[in-house]
Amino acid sequence: MVLRFAPNPNGPMSLGHSRGVVINSEFARMHEGEVILRFDDTDTKRKPPSIKAYDTIAKEFEWITGRAPDRIVTASERMPLYLAHVIEDIEAERAYVCTCTAAEFKDLRDGKAPCPCRSLAATEHVERWGKMNDPKGGWQDGDAVVRIRTDLNLPNPALRDWPALRIQTTPHPMVGDTYRVWPLLDYQSAIEDHLQGVTHIVRGKDLMDSTRKQTLLYEMRGWTYPHTLYWGRVKVHEFGSFSTSAMRTDIEAGTYSGWDDPRLPTIAAFRSKGYAPEAIRSFWLEQGLTQKDIAVSMKTIESHNVKAIESSTPRYSFVQDPVSRRLEMNETWPSNCFNIPSHPDNASMGHRQWPAPKNGDLILLQASDLSANLRLKEFADATLTDNSATVENFDRSDRRQIVHWVLENHSKNAVILVVVDNKIEHRTGRIENCDIEIGQVVQLERIGFATLTQILEDGTPVFAYLHD
RNA sequence: GCUCGUGUAGUGUAGUUCGGUCCAUCAUGACGGACUCUCGAUCCGUCGACCCGGGUUCAAAUCCCGGCACGAGCACCA
Known part of the structure; x- marks a missing residue:
């Protein structure tokens, strides 16, 4: 069993791409087959390949699946190989060179009528093929195209004498102007799938007609077309377009800070915010292979991520909009140190160590939590006044609300970036002193999961909010 | 318009091939409760669906016919 995932390397992957990665690689894994990562980089003009994207996509593929693709193939x-197949197809009269304009051809095609080029001799088409490839031949972009000869009475007009290659004089970032005539997806993919021995194709249903076009060519060549399955369109309520070129435009205009801007539906953004690859995988596997068009909520993806990260994420206390109170203690804490578990259910994760709170210490509480009676989490029941917090007893004595808090002398300023209505809000507060590495996911008690994304020059940690 | 495809609870999904074991699965969500030194996690409960109309049949989510709705393709993009 051989499958492939074939993105255009015109930018890094979006969440949409990851469906193809997950479905194809999991299919291969389940059947002990192979999965190919193939770069379909044959459009130099409308979707110019980005040199960085080849490497980025390969790394993202590996991050999502947890392993490298079995093969990497680059169309350019x-x-x-493709050009060698074209000449065969022209000589065998499976293909011909057409000089009609796109509009002229469409009119003829819609009337099931052949274009004037179609009836010319194969030798004439071979000559035309040479002219297409010759920079001095006089033909420019759009002046000639190679078409695959089909039955013009096919009910689906999109299939009739479909275009297979066109002239592109825009240089290719990887191979420059080595080639003048480039295959379109339907031709390149058809030939390459056969050369690679692809047995199963799983892709979006927008490519259904592509399957039908390619099948016509396979039939003429006596090849067997791979088994093909489709998935439907996906929309995520919280996101707009998944279009790579649209995102590129917005990034270049400064609307977004980069491909990993937390507001974008890119894999880079998901990864930097703290999503686990297991969550991306289980999410897509849950969607399965239905051809239905679906609209899902980020809540669904988040719930997969909670399952993936919850048990291994350490807890920390972060107080947003802090207000201070002076501790008044009649009794001293019975130990020299003050330990709080890093995870409520996972003792093996150890604990955070704070200095033991003592009479006169300043503590910080979230303004919105203020109330006459509170339970300071893991510490004591307390009675609050405008400037003090009097400890009543260390053991929990009633069901008053439990709030998180920090010691003023064992905490530092911190910032959380939260996306709200497609804007990034900076929420400032104090986090308990801790040693966290950039990229680490934590759970801020009573707030939610967040990932440390940077540390400012003054030492202030900056977190990206993940989800609750 | 032409071609192709899809319609199961708020959102996804299983079941549709070979009609009965489906008064329809699971997850998520919402609501309520338990437990917990987080508004997290866990546990319990509740809510809620076979697009519509005919037909075949003892029996239809499943088969047939006809509608309707939605989506995709009809690019010298992928």
Whole structure:
């Protein structure tokens, strides 16, 4: 069993791409087959490949699946093979060179009528093929195209004499102007799938007609087309377009800070916010292979992520909009140190160690939590006044609300970036002293999961809010 | 318009091939409760669906016919 995932390397992956990665790689894994990562980089003009994207996509593939693809194929490196097949197809009269304009051809095609080029001799088309490839031949972009000869009475007009290659004089970032005529997806993919021995294709249903076009070519060549399955369109309520080129435009305009801007539906953004690859995988596997068009909520993806990260994420106390109170203690804490578990249910994660709170210490509480009677989490029941917090007893004596808090002398300023209505809000507060590495996911008690994304010059940690 | 495809609870999903074991699965969500030194996690409960109309049949989510709705393709993009 051989499958492939074939993105256009015109930018890094979006959440949409990850469906193809997950479905194809899991299919291969379940059947002990292979999965190919193939770069379909044959459009130099409308979707110019980004040199960085080849490497980025390969790394993202590995991050999502947890392993490298079995093979990596790049279309632009395989051009000689495709071009060799074209000449065969022209000589065998499976293909011909058409010089009609797109509009002229469409009119003829819609009327099931052949275009004037179609009836020319194969030798004439071979000559035309040479002219297409010749920079001095006089033909420019759009002047000629290679078409696959089909039955013009096919009910689906999209399939009739479909275009297979066109002239593109825009240089390719990987191979420059080595080639003048480039295959379109339907041709390149058809030939490459056969060369790679692909047995199963799983892709979006927008490519259904592509399957039908390619099948026509396979039939003429006596090849067997891979088994093909489709998935439907996906929308995530919280996101707009998944279009790579649209995101690129917005990033270049400064609307977003980069491909990993937390507001974008890119894998880079999901990864930097703290999503686990297991969550991306289980989310897509849950969607399965239905052709239905679906609209899902981020809540669904978040619930997968909670399951993936909850048990291994350490807890910390972060007080937003802090107000201070002076501790008044009649009794001293019975130990020299003050330990709080890093995880409520997982003792093996150890504990955070704070200095033992003592009479006169300043503590910080979240303004919105203030109330006459509170339970300071893990510490004591307390009675609050405008400037003090009097400890009543260390053991929990009633059901008053439990709040998180920090010691003023064992905490530092911190910032959480939260996306609200597609804007990034900076929420400031104090986090308990801790030693967290950039990229680490934590759970801020009573707030939610967040990932440390940077540390400012003055030492202030900056977190990206993940979800609750 | 032409071609192709899809319609199961708020959102996803199983079941549709080979009609009965489906008064329809699971997850998520909402609501209520238990437990917990987090508004997290865990546990319990409740809510809620077979697009519509005919037909075949003892029996239809499942088969047939006809509608309707939604989506995709009809690019010298992928």
